[in-house]
Amino acid sequence: MESKQYLLGMTLAEITESVLELNLPKFTGKQIADWIYVKRVKSIDEMTNISLKNREILSENFDIGRSDPLDVKTSVDGTRKMLFRTHNGKFIETVTIPEDDRLTICVSSQVGCRMNCDFCMTGKQGLQDNLTAGEILNQVYSVPDSEDITNLVFMGMGEPLDNYKNVKKASELLMAEYGLAWSPKRITLSSIGLTSNLKRFLDDSRCHLAISLHNPIPEERLSIMPIEKSAPITSVIDLLRDYDWSHQRRLSFEYIMFDGVNDSPLYARELAKLLNGLDCRINLIRFHVIPMSKLRPSTDENMIKFRDTLSSKGFICTIRASRGEDIFAACGMLSTSKIGNKS
Numbered sequence: 001m002e003s004k005q006y007l008l009g010m011t012l013a014e015i016t017e018s019v020l021e022l023n024l025p026k027f028t029g030k031q032i033a034d035w036i037y038v039k040r041v042k043s044i045d046e047m048t049n050i051s052l053k054n055r056e057i058l059s060e061n062f063d064i065g066r067s068d069p070l071d072v073k074t075s076v077d078g079t080r081k082m083l084f085r086t087h088n089g090k091f092i093e094t095v096t097i098p099e100d101d102r103l104t105i106c107v108s109s110q111v112g113c114r115m116n117c118d119f120c121m122t123g124k125q126g127l128q129d130n131l132t133a134g135e136i137l138n139q140v141y142s143v144p145d146s147e148d149i150t151n152l153v154f155m156g157m158g159e160p161l162d163n164y165k166n167v168k169k170a171s172e173l174l175m176a177e178y179g180l181a182w183s184p185k186r187i188t189l190s191s192i193g194l195t196s197n198l199k200r201f202l203d204d205s206r207c208h209l210a211i212s213l214h215n216p217i218p219e220e221r222l223s224i225m226p227i228e229k230s231a232p233i234t235s236v237i238d239l240l241r242d243y244d245w246s247h248q249r250r251l252s253f254e255y256i257m258f259d260g261v262n263d264s265p266l267y268a269r270e271l272a273k274l275l276n277g278l279d280c281r282i283n284l285i286r287f288h289v290i291p292m293s294k295l296r297p298s299t300d301e302n303m304i305k306f307r308d309t310l311s312s313k314g315f316i317c318t319i320r321a322s323r324g325e326d327i328f329a330a331c332g333m334l335s336t337s338k339i340g341n342k343s
């Protein structure tokens, strides 16, 4: 028997095509999309404007594709970390971060990651799977307080440009008129800069972009980020210079500060040279210590000096507050390798 298709993650056009194949009326496609994406139902039975007979036909062929978190941990600062099981029996984590009147969701795009950055727990896990568009959306729809989410960042597990097709589709579904109709300004993709897919993202999306830079000196960046070999930061920056960042679209750079490695004024000056003339922001991130790494976080004093050097050169530079460190929910601390693979 063929397995059922999941509705969450399908576009209106795809749903309509499937509905027509089942000899159901064309408008049922629009009804289904509305039930899933706007009314957020978890079962086909709840689609009460579709006849019982047609709902039975739908149930024989489709599942909604929603799944609740298996576990929810809440930090002292209100940050929450959720554990989800994927359709293939693997596990991912998702984080929600409340701040003033905003609730940001930090979603995973992959189970693990193959980019192997030296400082990241997800990288230590290796890549186990790409998430489907539906699995990415399920995080948005199934976290507690889902309806209060104001912003989404692709900063959970995985490198979003390494699963670009599904990341793009999930983002488009969040922005679709028949769905939640989000503005692209609510979505930020964070990437280490896989150049070919970065170009695609820049051309076909209007979402914000954050580039994980971490060291302005290529040889030194290579020693902590293997991607520097195939996608050097200088070529990423050259590419970014071809786009107009002066309007609504935001470009930012993430810079983790490692004690004695990349936190002296020399690095601030090199960073300023590299980014000279680009309309961007720089976020300085505290390093969240991970097991078996020799890297240590910079002192507050060095972070402040670094920020002030960049500010004096005209950059908007902020020190990002760490959130959810007590429950291992902070940037780079997500990993489901210990939970295992039950596929």
Ligand SMILES: C[S@@+](CC[C@H](N)C(=O)[O-])C[C@H]1O[C@@H](n2cnc3c(N)ncnc32)[C@H](O)[C@@H]1O
Pocket: 119, 120, 121, 122, 154, 155, 156, 157, 158, 159, 160, 190, 191, 192, 210, 211, 212, 254, 256, 285, 286, 287, 288, 289, 290, 331, 332, 333
């Ligand atoms: C986990 S990544 C996911 C998105 C994408 N793969 C990337 O690297 O931009 C999100 C952010 O967390 C940062 N990060 C990774 N490990 C970290 C750690 N141990 N401490 C602080 N930030 C970390 C990354 O550099 C990146 O800016």
Ligand code: SF4
Pocket: 113, 114, 115, 116, 117, 120, 121, 122, 123, 124, 156, 157, 158, 159, 192, 212, 332
């Ligand atoms: S920092 Fe991003 S790209 Fe690097 S290993 Fe972690 S998730 Fe992957």
